[in-house]
Amino acid sequence: MMLIHHDEPAMAAADQKQLWQDYAAFNEALSKATGASSGERLEPAKSATTVRTAGEKTDVLDGPYADTKEQFAGYFVIDVPTLEEAVAWAKRCPSSRFGSIEIRPLHVPQAGSWK
Amino acid sequence: MTRNEAVRTAERVARESYGRLVAFLAARTRDVAGAEDALSEAFASALRMWPTDGVPDNPDAWLLTVARRRQTDALRRRQTRSTGEEHLQLMAEEIEDAARSAAEIPDRRLALMFACAHPTIERGMRAPLILQTILGLTAIDIAAAFLIPPATMGQRLVRAKMRIKDAGIPFTVPEKEELPERLDAVLDAIYAAYTKGWNEVGDAAPELADEAIWLGRLLVSLMPSEPEAKGMLALMLYAEARRRARRDIDGAYVPLDRQDTAVWDPEMLRSAEQLLRQASAGGPSGRYQLEAAIQSAHTARRMTGADTWPAILALYTHLERLTHSPVVTLNRAVALAETDGPEAAVALLDTLAPDKRMEDYQPYWAARGHLLARLGRKDEAYAALTLAIGLSTDGAVRHYLQGRIGQLADG
Numbered sequence: 001m002m003l004i005h006h007d008e009p010a011m012a013a014a015d016q017k018q019l020w021q022d023y024a025a026f027n028e029a030l031s032k033a034t035g036a037s038s039g040e041r042l043e044p045a046k047s048a049t050t051v052r053t054a055g056e057k058t059d060v061l062d063g064p065y066a067d068t069k070e071q072f073a074g075y076f077v078i079d080v081p082t083l084e085e086a087v088a089w090a091k092r093c094p095s096s097r098f099g100s101i102e103i104r105p106l107h108v109p110q111a112g113s114w115k
Numbered sequence: 116m117t118r119n120e121a122v123r124t125a126e127r128v129a130r131e132s133y134g135r136l137v138a139f140l141a142a143r144t145r146d147v148a149g150a151e152d153a154l155s156e157a158f159a160s161a162l163r164m165w166p167t168d169g170v171p172d173n174p175d176a177w178l179l180t181v182a183r184r185r186q187t188d189a190l191r192r193r194q195t196r197s198t199g200e201e202h203l204q205l206m207a208e209e210i211e212d213a214a215r216s217a218a219e220i221p222d223r224r225l226a227l228m229f230a231c232a233h234p235t236i237e238r239g240m241r242a243p244l245i246l247q248t249i250l251g252l253t254a255i256d257i258a259a260a261f262l263i264p265p266a267t268m269g270q271r272l273v274r275a276k277m278r279i280k281d282a283g284i285p286f287t288v289p290e291k292e293e294l295p296e297r298l299d300a301v302l303d304a305i306y307a308a309y310t311k312g313w314n315e316v317g318d319a320a321p322e323l324a325d326e327a328i329w330l331g332r333l334l335v336s337l338m339p340s341e342p343e344a345k346g347m348l349a350l351m352l353y354a355e356a357r358r359r360a361r362r363d364i365d366g367a368y369v370p371l372d373r374q375d376t377a378v379w380d381p382e383m384l385r386s387a388e389q390l391l392r393q394a395s396a397g398g399p400s401g402r403y404q405l406e407a408a409i410q411s412a413h414t415a416r417r418m419t420g421a422d423t424w425p426a427i428l429a430l431y432t433h434l435e436r437l438t439h440s441p442v443v444t445l446n447r448a449v450a451l452a453e454t455d456g457p458e459a460a461v462a463l464l465d466t467l468a469p470d471k472r473m474e475d476y477q478p479y480w481a482a483r484g485h486l487l488a489r490l491g492r493k494d495e496a497y498a499a500l501t502l503a504i505g506l507s508t509d510g511a512v513r514h515y516l517q518g519r520i521g522q523l524a525d526g
Contacts, residue, residue, distance in 0.1 A: 022504065022513065029505030033475035084239075087262050088475075091508045 001106055002090055006073040006099040008044055014098065022094040030078065030089065039076030070099045077106070121166040124174070132175050134249035134333075138227035139179070139220055140186055142286045145230075147248055148276045149189060150182075157181035175220060224249055225337040226286040231275075232300040233284045240275045241304035242311075247272055249333070250326055260311050260323045295401075298338075302347045302403060305330045309351050313358075324355060335390070342397035346404030349390035353410035356383035368511040376417050384414060405434045409446075424453040441470050442478075449482055457489040477506035481516060493523050 011019075030037060048064040064071055073095070080086050083103070090101040133154070140150035157178045171177040231244040243261060246252045258268035278284070289297040305327055312324030331348035338344050360374040369375075391407045400408075409430045412423040431447035444467055452460035464483055473479040484500035487493075500520050507513045 018517075021517070025501045025505035027505070028498075029475065029480075029502045032502060033506075083267065084263065088508075091262065092506060097510075 001104050002039075002076050002078065002086070002093070003102040003104065004073045004075060004093075004095045004099065005070040005102065006095060007070050008073075011073075011098040019094060026093055029092070030076075034078050034080060034089075037076055037078050039074065041074040042072065045071035045073075073099070121170065122162060124165065124170045132178065133251035134224045134227065135220060135222055136175065136179055136182065137248050137251075138223035138286075140182060141248075142223045142226060144186075144190070145280050145283065145286060146276075147227075147230075147279055148273065149186060151248070153182040153185035153189065154178065156185045179220065222337070223286060224333065225288055228301050228304075228334070229288055229297060230279055230284050230286050232297070232304045233279070234297075234300065235282050235284065236275055236278060237271075238303075240271055241300060242307040243268065243272060244275050245301075245304050245330065246308055246323075246326060249330060252326065260308075298341065298343060299401075301334070302343060305334065306347055306351070306403070309354075313354055324351075324358075327351060328355060340397065342394040342399075343401040343403050345390045345394035345397065346401060346407045349387040349394065349407040350403050350410060352383045352387035352390070353407060353414065356380040356387065362511060366511055368509070368515040370515075371413060371417070374417070379414075387411070400433075402434065402438055405430055405437070409434075424450055428454050441467050441472060442476075445473075445476075445479055445482060448486075452486055452489070457486045461486050461490065475506055477503055480506060481512075484516070484519065488519065488523055496523055 045064040048062075050059075050061045050063065050065045052059045052061075052065075076093075078086065078089055080089065086103045090096055090103055093101060095101060136154055137147065137150050140153060141147045144150070160181050161174070161178060165171075227248055228245055231248055232241040236244065243257045246257050247254070254269040254272055255265045257272075258265040261268065263271075288294075308330070309324055309327035312322070312327060328348070328351050331344070331351055334344045335341075335348050356379050357371075357374060359380075360376075360378040361369055363369050387407065388411060391404065391411055394404050394407070409427055412427045412430065415421055416423040416427075428447065428450040431443060431450050435443045435447055444463065448460045448463040448467075451463055461483070464479075464486065467473050467479065480499045480503035484496050484503055487496035487499055497520060500516050500523075504513050504516045504520075507516065
């Protein structure tokens with residue numbers, strides 16, 4: 001799983017037409033090479049609502065859970081055998097130029113491990 | 116002497132002697148990690164002592180003596196008296212002798228390179244291992260160049276060194292019948308380091324290219340009669356000579372045919388030509404000599420205006436028979452477009468289409484897009500160029516390809 005974190009002001013300052021053309025080209029190349037993959041893009045972090053329950057008390061707050069420069073912006077899932085290939089795709093992804101892409105393997109439950 | 120001067124001397128010595136001292140210390144024990152540890156302690160002592168005591172006349176001998184002490188201490192801690200003492204004594208004496216006459220520390224770097232590129236070492240780790248053991252690059256630097264997390268690179272280097280020790284990989288230059296294949300592995304590892312440095316335009320990369328060329332020169336000096344080593348060094352120099360011409364002053368990508376040949380480095384080209392001539396005189400043509408000859412033909416084409424495309428095509432045909440590599444077929448197709456026209460070239464590319472490796476190979480889609488555009492097959496050209504853009508990691512190349520798509524719409 002590729003977790004995309006954007007520096008939203010930097011992203012907003014980029015040439016939008018070019019950016020989304022690049023993204024379309026990236027998606028074409030990705031699906032051609034690795035097959036269909038799932039992914040979602042999120043609305044900017046200011047639209048976020050954060051819910052946290054501690055004991056009996058639940059807080060519902062406006063805004064993202066952490067006030068950091070780079071905010072979670074979306075994800076895509078790719079199926080590749082090695083970390084090197086995942087890094088190669090992350091490097092091609094236009095989002096890597098406007099923030100960071102965190103690569104994490106999907107958890108594969110061991111049979112019977114949570115009985 | 117100031118502290119800075121001592122640091123600089125230590126760094127210079129490190130650069131020139133690191134690999135020689137690691138190779139020498141590890142040759143008997145096969146314990147590369149142990150040799151590196153002992154040597155890094157010796158360098159640390161040097162940085163402590165040289166600023167006050169002055170730099171010794173023979174820094175190599177000084178470092179070797181200190182490292183030898185550390186190494187025998189470490190060995191003594193590990194080995195039992197009955198099995199180890201005699202061997203240990205011999206080894207200590209040998210190193211002691213060498214340290215006394217350190218002007219002639221036996222150069223075992225070649226043997227170390229062959230150990231690092233041994234068939235039982237994972238292919239992808241051979242170049243990082245050579246960069247670390249011969250040049251003393253840190254795992255962090257190597258990781259940055261190879262786009263791998265530093266901790267992962269560190270672990271893999273440690274594992275590879277363990278393997279040299281545990282599998283008893285010999286520190287020797289292979290015998291004649293085994294040599295060609297084993298030498299290929301060494302050449303491939305050095306060239307892999309170079310292509311990392313060539314393809315990336317980032318900060319870490321040009322340094323890596325310089326390191327690879329340095330290793331290439333070292334290899335040629337250690338194996339002066341080996342034509343393929345010269346061929347590979349020539350190939351790297353042809354590419355390196357053109358490095359600056361690949362971008363214009365605005366940072367835009369410039370393809371080979373539009374490069375300003377006045378920006379090419381004439382010194383490197385001369386030296387590449389000379390190496391290639393020596394290599395061709397020296398024996399049968401291998402992969403690197405052929406690739407260098409192709410670069411020589413491209414250089415002649417651009418410098419003199421002569422049509423060397425037929426020669427380039429012939430060289431690629433020869434290379435294809437030798438390597439059976441789809442990348443060579445791709446390059447042959449590009450040459451074929453210049454001799455027989457784009458239709459023949461696209462037909463050749465079609466034979467590569469079923470190859471899974473081409474699906475995320477950017478140069479394949481870029482070449483395909485350019486050739487289809489020349490044939491006026493606009494929709495297909497657009498699709499191929501779009502994939503090439505999606506697969507590019509270099510902004511300048513993306514921009515160039517976007518311009519090409521723009522021309523499709525205009526023309």
